[in-house]
Amino acid sequence: MTRCHFLRLKTLNLRPQIGNMENLIPDLDVLDAAGVEQCEVKVSPDVNSGQSRKLYIESYGCQMNFSDSEIVASILAKEGYDTTSEAEQADLIFLNTCSIREKAEQTVRHRLKHINGFKKRKPGLLVGVLGCMAERLKTNLLEEEKIVDLVAGPDAYRDLPKLINQVDDGQKAVNTFLSREETYADISPVRLNSNGVTAFVSIMRGCDNMCSFCVVPFTRGRERSRDPHSIVAEAKALFEQGFREVTLLGQNVDSYKWSEVENNKARIEKLGVEKIINFANLLEMVAHVSPDLRIRFSTSHPKDITDEVLHTMAKYENICKYIHLPVQSGNSRVLELMNRGYTREWYLERVNRIKEILGDECGISSDMITGFCSETEEEHQDTLTLMDKVQYDFAYMFYYSERPGTLAAKKLKDDISLDVKKRRLQEIIDKQRILSHNRNKLDVGKVFKVLIEGPSKKSDHYLQGRTSTNKVAVFEALGKNKGEYVNVLITECTGGTLLGKIVA
Numbered sequence: 001m002t003r004c005h006f007l008r009l010k011t012l013n014l015r016p017q018i019g020n021m022e023n024l025i026p027d028l029d030v031l032d033a034a035g036v037e038q039c040e041v042k043v044s045p046d047v048n049s050g051q052s053r054k055l056y057i058e059s060y061g062c063q064m065n066f067s068d069s070e071i072v073a074s075i076l077a078k079e080g081y082d083t084t085s086e087a088e089q090a091d092l093i094f095l096n097t098c099s100i101r102e103k104a105e106q107t108v109r110h111r112l113k114h115i116n117g118f119k120k121r122k123p124g125l126l127v128g129v130l131g132c133m134a135e136r137l138k139t140n141l142l143e144e145e146k147i148v149d150l151v152a153g154p155d156a157y158r159d160l161p162k163l164i165n166q167v168d169d170g171q172k173a174v175n176t177f178l179s180r181e182e183t184y185a186d187i188s189p190v191r192l193n194s195n196g197v198t199a200f201v202s203i204m205r206g207c208d209n210m211c212s213f214c215v216v217p218f219t220r221g222r223e224r225s226r227d228p229h230s231i232v233a234e235a236k237a238l239f240e241q242g243f244r245e246v247t248l249l250g251q252n253v254d255s256y257k258w259s260e261v262e263n264n265k266a267r268i269e270k271l272g273v274e275k276i277i278n279f280a281n282l283l284e285m286v287a288h289v290s291p292d293l294r295i296r297f298s299t300s301h302p303k304d305i306t307d308e309v310l311h312t313m314a315k316y317e318n319i320c321k322y323i324h325l326p327v328q329s330g331n332s333r334v335l336e337l338m339n340r341g342y343t344r345e346w347y348l349e350r351v352n353r354i355k356e357i358l359g360d361e362c363g364i365s366s367d368m369i370t371g372f373c374s375e376t377e378e379e380h381q382d383t384l385t386l387m388d389k390v391q392y393d394f395a396y397m398f399y400y401s402e403r404p405g406t407l408a409a410k411k412l413k414d415d416i417s418l419d420v421k422k423r424r425l426q427e428i429i430d431k432q433r434i435l436s437h438n439r440n441k442l443d444v445g446k447v448f449k450v451l452i453e454g455p456s457k458k459s460d461h462y463l464q465g466r467t468s469t470n471k472v473a474v475f476e477a478l479g480k481n482k483g484e485y486v487n488v489l490i491t492e493c494t495g496g497t498l499l500g501k502i503v504a
């Protein structure tokens with residue numbers, strides 16, 4: 001992932017690391033394993049298929065949001081919109097927003113002020129706010145940001161054509177209804193910012209977990225799983241288009257559950273049997289699409305990940321040996337305050353099972369929050385010692401930022417000073433930097449199957465791709481192209497990258 005320090009990025013044709021809270025990549029006061037503050041914004045690409053109107057979408061935050069923007073682009077393509085990468089060229093500007101941290105929302109508000117300049121020059125320009133910030137603030141957003149014409153929450157995107165018409169008729173338009181059923185299963189996303197090799201496939205929406213620090217259950221609603229047949233059909237279509245990797249996305253993939261009875265009464269009447277499909281079953285179904293289609297997934301929840309999932313991963317070579325398993329804290333009392341549903345011991349037992357079933361090479365990454373309400377120095381030390389025990393390959397690290405409406409905001413005191421939060425954050429970053437480098441050093445001298453994703457960032461003579469364990473490998477091109485699998489002997493490494501050469 002491109003790193004930046006308080007910079008906004010256009011990440012065209014880059015495949016981001018899958019970060020999370022969970023699956024959430026907040027934009028500013030987050031530091032990566034290298035200790036650099038990171039942020040990510042994706043901008044719609046230029047597509048000129050001769051449609052009469054131009055849509056510009058800027059997407060903030062997490063992979064789910066980027067995936068939703070692809071659904072929005074698909075819905076609006078049918079309404080006569082091509083996408084553009086230039087906001088100035090657009091007839092319609094959407095900001096698909098993130099609410100995970102205060103700064104993510106501030107970024108959007110600053111952006112709206114900038115867009116106001118375009119609107120003054122082009123009065124017919126329609127400006128909409130989508131996603132979590134829209135859901136959290138609802139009609140307040142229209143009052144607070146006069147430039148905004150339209151507000152639509154994550155479950156209201158089918159309604160966008162109607163909302164746009166409403167604005168065209170001179171009214172403001174809002175739909176922040178949260179659905180218990182909507183999964184957009186039948187909508188074929190328009191791939192925005194795609195490298196043509198890797199794609200994201202949403203398998204569920206919402207979250208029922210109510211972690212005390214998290215705003216997601218309030219902005220994305222109740223958990224619901226998507227029809228597995230539509231997921232497999234999307235994976236097949238992607239493979240036929242030349243894609244070679246899909247990442248199955250959900251806030252908590254381990255609680256994926258699709259029941260013929262609950263989810264599709266018509267089909268059960270036809271089949272006459274009830275079949276419940278869990279996440280392990282779904283993984284297996286997608287693994288069968290083709291042995292040349294790699295499968296990743298995010299995000300796993302430590303309280304829900306089962307041995308059945310781990311055994312399914314072990315059984316299929318094309319299911320990548322990498323698990324993003326956010327711990328958040330290494331201390332059981334803090335985990336209880338966070339309402340995470342597991343203890344330090346439970347988490348470490350799950351990690352041991354991963355290592356037993358998938359081997360020590362399986363990549364494991366995490367999210368961690370420092371300075372959560374009432375966290376003591378000893379409890380912070382527990383996070384550091386847990387990191388040593390797990391030996392993470394990568395981590396997204398944050399200091400705690402209270403969000404309005406969450407359980408923690410209502411019941412707990414945000415009583416750790418910013419200085420202490422930041423100092424603790426720096427300590428876990430320093431630890432992770434060492435761990436990441438050590439884990440990469442273990443790969444030197446070994447050969448890995450790498451899926452080529454495109455040229456390396458520094459030179460067209462070099463290519464880059466990923467190992468099954470989700471590490472970036474860079475190597476001389478030798479006539480190979482993106483979308484091909486190659487065997488790469490790792491000869492050296494940095495903390496973030498493996499360097500090597502193609503071997504037979």
Ligand code: SF4
Nearest residue numbers: 022207210211214216
């Ligand atoms: S409530 Fe917990 S499990 Fe659900 S998205 Fe938030 S952090 Fe993840």
